[in-house]
Amino acid sequence: TQESTVLELKELKKHFGHTKFKSELQEKAIRCAVKKKQDVYVSMPTGSGKSLCFQLPGLMCESQLTIVFSPLLALIKDQIDHLTKLRVPADSLNSKMTLKERDRVIMDLRAVKTKLKFLYITPEQAATKFFQELLQTLHKHNKLGYFAVDEAHCVSQWGHDFRPDYLKLGELRSKYPDIVWLALTATASREVRDDIYKQLRLHQPVAQFSTPSFRKNLFYDIVYKNSIEDDFQHLADFAQHCLGDVKEFKAMAKPQRGCGIIYCRTRDQVERVAVGVSKQGIGAVAYHAGLKTAERTSVQEAWMRGDQPIICATNSFGMGVDKASVRFVIHWDVPQNVAAYYQESGRAGRDGMQSYCRLYYGREDVRSIRFLLQNDVHRARGRGDKELLTERALKQFEKISDFCESTGCRHKLFADFFGDPAPQCNGQCDVCKRPKNAEKALEMFHRLCMD
Ligand code: ADP
Ligand code: MG
Ligand code: ZN
DSSP states (O other): OHHHHHHHHHHHHHHHOOSSOSOHHHHHHHHHHHHTSSOEEEEOOTTSOOTHHHHHHHHTSTTOEEEEEOSOHHHHHHHHHHHHHTTOOEEEOOTTSOHHHHHHHHHHHHSSSOOOSEEEEOHHHHTSHHHHHHHHHHHHTTOEEEEEETTGGGGOTTSSSOOGGGGGHHHHHHHOTTSEEEEEESOOOHHHHHHHHHHTTOOSSOEEEEOOOOOTTEEEEEEEGGGOSOHHHHHHHHHHHHHOOHHHHHHSOGGGSOEEEEEOSSHHHHHHHHHHHHHTTSOEEEEOTTSOHHHHHHHHHHHHHTSSSEEEEOTTSOTTOOOTTEEEEEESSOOSSHHHHHHHHTTTTTTSSOEEEEEEEOHHHHHHHHHHHHHHHHHHTTOTHHHHHHHHHHHHHHHHHHHHTSOOOHHHHHHHHHTOOOOOOTTOBHHHHOHHHHHHHHHHHHHHHHO
């Protein structure tokens, strides 16, 4: 209702100094959590303000505190520092604390009136007998506001940061069925989401707030490597096409100019492509883990400043890189899996402008990647979880290489992966734009493979 929105905005201003919600989704998730009628699941990209989805509701629970599970002490420290600056009482119980610090927290938790609003804890700590007893006491005195699980994908073996201790959190769900749970993550495929629901034993129906995966300003296509004559020229032509008119490009201030990323699998390949493309007259720098840290930083900065429009990189590049004017992302090799493809290509078009994501596909690349993944599987034989993970990596790779040899809508691949309904592609992929051409290209590819 209108009234409650106003109340939440007031609290937002009061505690955090923000005058509005960061997004409609953030607002909706918070309003739903505040009602305490349902468990809440939030999946939004990094930086979209997920913490607020438990912090604001937590602050609105009078004389109750929220238990926050978080996988890393570093993350916990960041959040506590942030809250402390805002004068919100938040603390942790962990192995890095001195006895004195610990006692202070425990005293407060056992006091008649607890001051703490947030208690951050790793799932390892949560499993201790000491903490279990503490929880019982808090619960008995009606002091528990919410259980919040940050980085909830850690509960899933399908996720990339599986943490076995997260599995034990499900028991808490059963022990305290009356407390509302809030689970948050940035990276959740349909499988991971289902796993989060199951492992945390969230109560159905869970209220779900997820950013839709569809990026309508990105055009996706696949080009078969065996259909092109000159690799570097093809790459340079495409880059030029994405960057637009040369005169206009040069007229712009460097940092505003469009730019692009070419992902390659190996360091050698990165170097080769950077040189090859540069020779075609369009500046490209090389970035990979083989460079010294200082070199890596200077390469990245040159690209960020717009000195060179293209950065050729291995997949170690991109974490935390937030450049709005990336007009294209090229995969010169097949990405490892759909999640990586989505994430890496998704670095294009952050400013909402039309941008291009191209994957160059070849059977030789597939064979060498498959070979490496199969080796991983062999080496992990009989090693339990490790074996499972390597098998899964192989399966996920087969999935994306199969996809590249199909004529399915490129955007639908992602929607299926994230469990979203089929998107309105509207000609934003090669298949939907010219289905006949896409089929012909694939036929040609298969024919050339047989030669
Ligand atoms: P996430 O966990 O989704 O990666 P965070 O919770 O760390 O994101 O928030 C990212 C940034 O957004 C933080 O600096 C936070 O203070 C800011 N933020 C969150 N909500 C709002 C808002 N309503 N208005 C302005 N800034 C916000
Ligand atoms: Mg976060
Ligand atoms: Zn499509």
